[in-house]
Amino acid sequence: MKMMNCKDATRLMSERYERTLSLRERLSLKVHTAMCKGCSNYGQHLDVLRLAAKRLREG
Amino acid sequence: MTTASAQAAIPPWDDASITAIRRDMLRFARMHLRDSGAAEDMVQEALMAAMTSAKRFAGRSAFKTWMFAILRHKIVDHIRASSREICGSDLAGSSEMDAGLEEFDVLFKRGGHWNPEDRPSTWSDPEASFEQDAFWTVFDICMNNLPEHIARVYTMRELLELETAEICAALGITSNNCFVILHRARLGLRVCLESRWFQGEAR
Known part of the structure; x- marks a missing residue:
């Protein structure tokens, strides 16, 4: 399996909010983020953006 | 919270807290619509809807959250309508x-x-x-x-x-x-x- 790069990982981290990722995509992403602190942080930041949107919806 | 106590939690419509909520609603609407006139209209409509349906406020959420939910529905309706026009x-x-x-x-x-x-x-x-x-x-x-x-x-x-x-x-x-x-x-x-x-x- 080709190693995922950070550019692909950030795209998939965004798309997982919009569609169900395939098993292969989920596995690749899991392996990549376990090995990449930058992408691990990126995933957490997207969760923060989601939470911020929730707070905005609540006023 | 009972409906009666929920109703009691609604401040008078001329209260300063309502003015503050209205200001926040306007800010929220402008973020979505980028058209001050439309944002003002949506907030006015949401306030009118809140006033006429205040008896249905059951206190399951904070009053401000309830007001924002009404505003969001108004904005969604507006976007759906304007998306058909644009x-x-x-x-x-x-x-x-x-x-x-x-x-x-x-x-x-x-x-x-x-x-x-x-x-x-x-x-x-x-x-x-x-x-x-x-x-x-x-x-x-x-x-x-x-x-x-x-x-x-x-x-x-x-x-x-x-x-x-x-x-x-x-x-x-x-x-x-x-x-x-x-x-x-x-x-x-x-x-x-x-x-x-x-x-x-x-x-």
Whole structure:
């Protein structure tokens, strides 16, 4: 399996909010983020953006 | 909370707290509509709806949250109506909607891995930031920094909670295009918040 790069990982981290990722995509992403602190942080930041949107919806 | 105690929790409509909620609602509406006139109209309609249906407020959420829920429904209705009026085909055909992620290529090296200086850092206690007015001012700035069509799709998805399929139908774009636009919005917002807030520049 080709190693995922950070550019692909950030795209998939965004798309997982919009569609169900395939098993292969989920596995690749899991392996990549376990090995990449930058992408691990990126995933957490997207969760923060989601939470911020929730707070905005609540006023 | 009983309905009676919920009703008692509603402040008088001329109370200062209602004025403050109205101001926040206006800010929220402007973020979505980018048209002050339409934003004012939506807030007025939401206030009217709240006044006429106040007897149905059951206290299951905070009063302000209930008011915002009414406003969100008004904005969604407005966007649905205006999406039918604006030329969706024009949007779909525009080079802006078709634009890819080239402007973010600079974040990555040739092999697609982060440039060391652009690699996302750890954000300390983001939830504490939500309690600070200054954070929301920065968030506003970052939203306004996004190109209008990207901000529009992002707010439809994240703040109005429309499904991707409905956004695609309303704007006449493909789901792949929608995914790319949302990805661009998140990339842009993240970079902006990191540089303007979480790296300490705004504190």
